[in-house]
Amino acid sequence: MSEYLLLLLGTALVNNVVLVKFLGLCPFMGVSKKMDGALGMGMATTFVLTFATAASWMLEHWLLMPLGIQYLRILAFILTIAATVQFTEMAIRKFSPGLYQVLGIYLPLITTNCAVLGVALLNVQEKSDFVHSLMYGFGSALGFMLVMLLFTGLRVRLAYAQVPPAFSGAPIGFVTASLLALAFMGFAGLA
Amino acid sequence: MKLFDLKGGVHPEGKKNLSAERRIRALPLPKKLYVPMQQHIGAPAAPVVNVGDHVFKGQLIASAQGNVSAAVHAPTSGAITALGDHVAPHPSGLPVPTITLESDGKDEWCAIQGCEQPLELAAEEIAARVGAAGIVGLGGATFPSALKLNVSRGVQTLIMNGGECEPYLTCDDRIMRERAVEIVEGILLIARAVDAKKILVGIEDNKPEAIEAMQAAAQGTAVKVVTMPSMYPMGSEKQIIQVLTGLEVPAGGRPADIGVLVHNVATAFAVQQAIRYGKPLISRIVTVSGGAIKTACNVEALVGTPVQELIDFADGYVQPASRLVLGGPMMGQQFTNTNVPVVKGSSGVLALMTTEIGQSEASPCIRCSTCVRACPVGLLPLEMAAHIRAADLTGAVALGLKDCIACGSCSYVCPAHIPLVHFFNYAKGDLAAQERSKLKQEATKKLADARLERIARIERERAEAAARRKAAREAKERAAKEAAAKAAEEAV
Amino acid sequence: MNPIAHSPHAHAPASIGKVMATVLLALVPATLFGFWLYGWPAVNLWAVALIAAIAGEAFVVRMQGRKVRTVIMDGSGILTAWLLALSLPPYAPWWIAVLGSLFAVIIGKQVFGGLGQNVFNPAMAARVMLLISFPLEMTTWVAPSQAPGLLESLRITFLSQPIDGMASASLLGHVKTEFTRGIGLDQALVGYYTPMDMLWGSRAGSLGETAAVLLLIGGLFLIARRIITWHAPFAMLLGVAVPALLFNAIDANHYAGPMVHLLSGGLMLGAFFIVTDPVTSPNTALGQFIFGLGCGMLTWIIRTWGGYPEGVAFAVLLMNAATPIIDQYVKPRIYGRDRKGVALVVKKEL
Amino acid sequence: MNEKYARITKDGLWNNNVVFAQMLALCPLLAVTSSATNGLGMGLASTAVLLLSNIIVSSVRHLISPEVRIPVYIVLIATLVTLVDMSLNAWAHELYKVLGLFIALIVVNCAILGRAEAFASKNSVLDAALDGLMMGLGFTFALVVIGGVREIFGSGTLFANAHLLLGPAFAFLELTIVPQYKGFLLMILPPGGFLVTGLLLAWKRVLDARRAEKAALVAEEAAS
Amino acid sequence: MLFAAIISLTLLGTALGLLLGVAARYLKVEGNPLVAEIEQLLPGSQCGQCGYPGCTGAAQALADGGAAVTLCPPGGIALAQALAAKLGVDADLSGVEDKGPMIAEVKEEICIGCTRCFKICPTDAIMGAAQQIHVVFREACTACGKCVDVCPTESVTLQPIPVTLQSWYWNKPILGSAA
C-alpha cells in the first residue's frame, strides 16, 4: 500500500510531468486561462494518460517484446493513443457538447500532448509490472491535473492584475510557471 | 434584550458632539423655495398648479404618479413663480423639474384636518392619510411610506431605526430627545397600520439622552427601546434587523418577507404630525455641521430651502470648506452649487475640511482584506473592484455586486484609498443601463421581425393578388378560347 | 469645476506606507539582535540587500515610465529586501544579496505589475532561487557571536573570504546530516539543542530568524496594530507542531518534537512575517487559516522526509500557488444567502 | 509567386514562429535547451521530420479520408521519427544520449502535426516543403536562442561539447564566454527554462512594438 | 520476424481504422447550435453594417470564426464583450469606439416628408406620412443610420441620447499610475 502511495506521490509531486519532466507543456500553457477548460483538459488527460500507459504496457509486453520488434514501439504506441484520443473526442462531442465547446481545439491536441506518449515510453523504460504501470500513468496524470489547476488559478488571478503590456499573457505565464517550478523543487527527495 | 452579532462594520470617528447639544431651531422663512418633483424613489410627482397661482402652506402642489410615488405640498404660502428645471440635490448636478415658490412671508396654512383619536383609525385609513401627506422614509432611502405600510401589513415586528450611525448627524438624536412623545405616538400609529406584534426602537449607545427620553415616553406602551452598540452601518435596514432579531432579509427580498418593517424615528414623527394634525411633510430636521462650519446646529428647514440659507444660519464658514456634502460623510453626496434645495431626504449639510476627509491618491490594492473584514454584507470588495476595473461586470455580479448596500465601509477602511464603492456604483449603473438597452433591443427586435413579416405579407398578398388576377385572366381567356372553339365547332 | 467625489467623505487614518512602516518597525528588534549576534557581516549584507532592491526597483519602474518616488516610498520593496536579508546566511557574499534582491523585486514583483499584483512571495521566491542556484553559499552557516572586526567583515561580505574557521551547521542541517550516517536524534541533538539558546536565538542560522522571542513580540505587535490577524501564524505553528507531536510520540529517535521544530529554521519569522504577506495569501480568515496550516504541514513534511533540511520558503511558495484556488472556494457567506450563494428561503413564522 | 515564398519564409522564421507566436512545441523547447548545442541538435532533428512529413502529407493529401486523417498522419510522422531515432542512435550516439526521450517525442511535437493539419494537407508539395523547412528552422532558431541564453548565464559557455554531440565539424562553434564562471544553476534547471522563455517572449513583444512604432512613424512622415 | 512485425502492425492499424470509421459514423453530431445562440445575441435589425447579409449571416460567420466579435457597430462594446464570452475568445476592444447610445433625430426645418426614412427603417421607428414631418420614436430606434443615408435633405442625423437624472450613473473611477 505505502509503496503505491509513494509511487503516486513520486510521480505526481516529485517528478511532476509538467514542471520537472517537461511534458505536456502546450496544453499547460494553452488551456490554463479558464478554470472549466483546465478542469476538462485535466480530466480528459487523466483518462487518456492512464489508459495509454496501460495499453502501451500491454502492447509492449504482449506484442512487441515477444516478437522482438521493439523498434516499432513509437509507431505502435502513438497509433493506439491517437485512435483512443480521437474516439474519446468523438464521444465527448456526441455526449457532452458543453465540454466539447470548452476544450475546443485542444481535444485533438491531446494526441499531440506529449505527456501521453512520453509517460507511456518512460513507463516502459521503468520495466515495472502492470499495476505499477497503471499507478505510474495515473500518478503522472494526477500531477498534470494538479499543476494545471494551480496554474490556472494563478493565471485567472493574473488576468485581473495590472501586468505590464510587454509581459501580459504568455510571458507572465512563463514567469509564473517558472516560480511554480521553483516551488515544486521543494518536493525533491520526498519519494 | 439579547442582541445578535453584526459582521463587519467600521468605527468612524463620531464627531456628533459638534452639533448634538444644539436644540432644534426653526430656520427663518426663506424668500424663494425650490421644490423638486422628485424627492423620493419612484416616478416624479406631477405639478397640479400653474405659474402665477397662489398657494397656501400645506396645499398639494404636485400629485403622486403611479404606484411608487409621493405627493408634494407647498412648504409655505406664496406664489408659484416657475415650473421648470432647477439643479437637483444629486451628484450629477443635472436639472430636475422643480416648482419655484416665492414666499409671501405670511406662512398661512391651508385648511387642514387632523384627528382627535388617531389610534382608533383603521389601518388602511392610516396608510391613506400617510400617503396623502406625501410622507417618504426620512432615514435616507425616501421610499414612499404609505406603500411600505400597505405591503407590510401583518408583519410580526416593527423596528424603529434610531441608529443614526453616520458620523456628524444628530438630527435623529435631537428629534428623539425633544419630541419623544410625538414619536412614540407615531410609532404606535405605524404599528397599528401594519398590525405589528412587537415594536423595537433601536438606538446606538452613543445617544444616552435620546435613549432616556424615548424610554420615558414609551413607558406603559408596547414600544421597547433597545440600546445597540455604536457601529457603522448599524442603521442600515438589513443590519439593524440582523442585530435586533437575528434574522436576515433573503437576497433579493424585502424585510416584509421575514415579517419585519423598519422605519426611521423621524418618519414616525412625520406620521404623527400628519395623522393627528393633518400636516403634510413639508419640513425636516437637518444637521448643519462639519469642521468648516462656524456654529454646527440642527435646524428645522422647509423642503425647498436653498442649502446656502442653512449655512448662513450656522454663521457660515470658519474657513473655506474643501468639500460640501448633503447627508452624512459615509453615504452622502458631494454638491458644489449651494443653491440646491433641502429635500425630504436631506439629513445633513456638511462642510468638511481636507483633514476630515482624509482622502489621498489611490495606491495599488495589497489584498490586505481589511475591506473584506469591514463589509457588513460579507462581500469581497477587492475582488469585485478588480473585476470591474478589468471590465468584467458579470464576474463582479457573480461575486455579489447586487448584494452590496453601498455603505462605503470598505472604502472607508481601505489603506490603499481605493474608491471601492465608487466602482460598485459605477458598475450597478452600467449594468442598469445595459439592462435598459437589452430591453430596448428586444423590443426593437420584435419590431424588426414584425416589419419583416409585414413586408413578407404584403409581398405575399401582392403575389397572391397577381396570381388571382392572372388566374382570372387566364380563365377568361380560356373561356374565350373555348367559346371560340365551340363556336368554330358549331360553325363546322 | 473639479469632479464630484464619490462617498465616503471620511477615511480611516491608514495608508500603505504606514502599514509597511509598521511591519518594518516590528522587524527591528529581531534584526538588531541578528546584527549583534553575527556582527558586521550581517549589517553589510542587510544594507547591500536594501540598496540593491531600491536601485533595482527604481530602474524598472523608471523604464516603464511610472513614478519612481511613489513606488519606492510605499516601502514594500524595502520590506521585501529586508525579509530576504533576514533569511540569508549572515556571512553570505554581497552578490548573493544583490542577486536575490533584484530577483525578488524584478522577477518576483515588478514583472507582475508591481505591488499587489504578484502571486508568489517575492522574498521567498528569491530565497529559493538562491538556494537552488548557489547551494554552497546558501548553506554555509556560522556559529553565533564570533563578531569579526569591521575590516574583516568587509572582506567576508565583499571578497568572499572563506570562513572555514567559523563554519557551523544549523540545527536542521546537522540533524539531516547525522541521519545519513544512521545517527538518531538522541545523539544528534546533544550539544546542538538547548531550549533556552533556541528561544533567545543564540544559534547558527539565517541573519534574522533565530530570535524566536523577539520575532514573536514583533508578530504580536502587528496583531495588536491590526496589520495582521492571528489566523495564518497560529495555523502555521499548529501545522508544524501537531504532526511533530504525533510522530515524535511514535518514534522519538527519528522525529523531532514540536519544540525543536518550532524554534528552529525560519519558522517563527515565516509564521509572523511571511505567511502573513497580504498580497500572496488568501482573503478571508478561514482561507488564511487553511493557508497557514498548509504552509506548516508542508514545512514539516519537507523537513522530515524531503531532500532539504528546511522547507519554509518552499512551503510558502507552494501555498502561494494554491491561494487563488483557496480564494475561489473559501468566501464569506453573503448576507441573505447561504454558503453556496443561494438566496435564503423565507420561513413563514406563524 | 516569389512573394508567396517570402511570406512562407517570414512566417516560419518570425511572424508565425512555432514557439514565439504559436506557443507550440514547448516541451522539447524547455527540456533540451540547457545548452545551445542540445538545442541545435534537437532543432535539426525536428526540422528533418517536419520537412519530410510536410512533403509526404502534402503528396498523399487527396487519398486521406477525414475520419482517419489524424491516425494516418501520425503513423507517417512516427515512422519518420523512428527513422531519425535509429539514425541518431547509430551514427550520433552522444547526441542521442543527451536528447533521449525527446527524440521519440518529436512524434507528438504539437508543431509537426499542427503543420500537417494546417498547411501541408491544404497546399502543394513545394509550398509544404518550404513551409516545413522554414517552420523547422524557426523552431531551431528558438531552441538555439533559448539554449544559448541559458547556457551563457548558466555555465558561461556557448555551444559547449558541440564537437562531441554534433560531430567534429561543429567544433568551431564552441565558445567560453566567461572563463572561471561559477555557474548559475537556476538557468540550467527547469525554472530557468520557463523564466528565460518568458523573458524572451516579452523581449520579442517589445521589439515588435518598437518596429510597429517605427513603421507608423515612417508612414506618417511619408504621408506628410 | 520481419513478417510478424509487418503483419501485426498492419492488423493493429486496420482494427483501429475500423474503430474510428465506425465511431465517425455513429457518433456524428449534426449542425451547429452555436449559430442560433449567437443570432439571439445580435441586435436583429438586419442592417448589414457588418458586411454580412443580415444578422443570420453575421452569426454564421462568427460561429465559423471568420468574423471578429467587434463586427456589429449597433451592438457596441457590450455586444462585442458578450460575443467574446460566448465564443471564448479574447476580444480586442480597442478598435471599437462606443459612442454611447445614439438616436436618430429629424430636423423639422428641412424635412420634406419624402417618406424614404420611414420606409427604410428596419424597426419602424420613424412615424409620419407623405408630405408630413417625420418624427423618430425613441424607444424603437437602434441608431442603425439607414435613414441618415437615404434622407435627401440630410435632415436626419444621429445624436447622442441626452443624459437624464434617471439614466445618469457614476463614471468609472480612473486611478493614477501608481495604483
Place this chain on the structure above:
Amino acid sequence: MKLEELRGKLIYQALLVGAAALLTSALLSFFSQATEADIKAAEEADLKASLAQVLPGAYENDLLKDTVTLPGKEGEVLVYRGRRKGKVEAVVYQVSGNGYAGSIVCVMGVSREGKILGVRVIKHKETPGLGDKIEPAKGDWIHSFEGRWLGDPVTEKWAVKKDGGVFDQFAGATITPRGVVNAVKGGLAFFEGNKAQLLDEGVQP
C-alpha cells in the same frame, strides 16, 4: 468508383490506416535491420569508452565478452575482466554508496594487485554545485583514489578528513564524498573477498 465515394466507405478507412501501417512498418523493419549493427556497435563503443576510463591501457581480449557474475553485498555484481597473456590483469565492476540524495553508483577498475586503476561516478542525484564535484568534469577529486589500495591508507583512514580519514570533503558537502569513499572501500573489500574467482585462478576446492 471514384475516390470521393471511396473515401466515405468504412472499409476504405480501415484499410487506409492498415495500409499506412503496413508500408511504414515494412520501411522501419528494413531500416532497423540496416542500422542494427551500427547501433550495437555504438552502444558497445560507449560501454567500452566508459570502461576504458577506469581501465587505462590496452588489453588483449574483448572486455565485454569476458565477464563473471558474483554475489556481492547488494545482489549480483557483473565483473568485466581484462587480460594480458591470458592472465586476468584487471577487473571492472560497479559499486554504490549512499549520498546526500540517494545512492551514488560508481564503476571502479582494480588491478590484479588490488590497486585502484580508476573510479568514475556513473549515476548520482547529488546537489548540483555541492555534491557534483565527484564528477571528473567538475573537479579532479575522483582521481584521488587512483593507485590506492586497502593498505594505502590503512583501513581506518579510508574516510573523509572530517571523519579522521585522508580524503578531502567539499566545502559544505561531506555526505557525498563520504558515500563515495565508503563505496570504493567496499569495492576493494569485495575484490579481496573474491580474488580467486575474479582473477580466474585456481579455484581452490
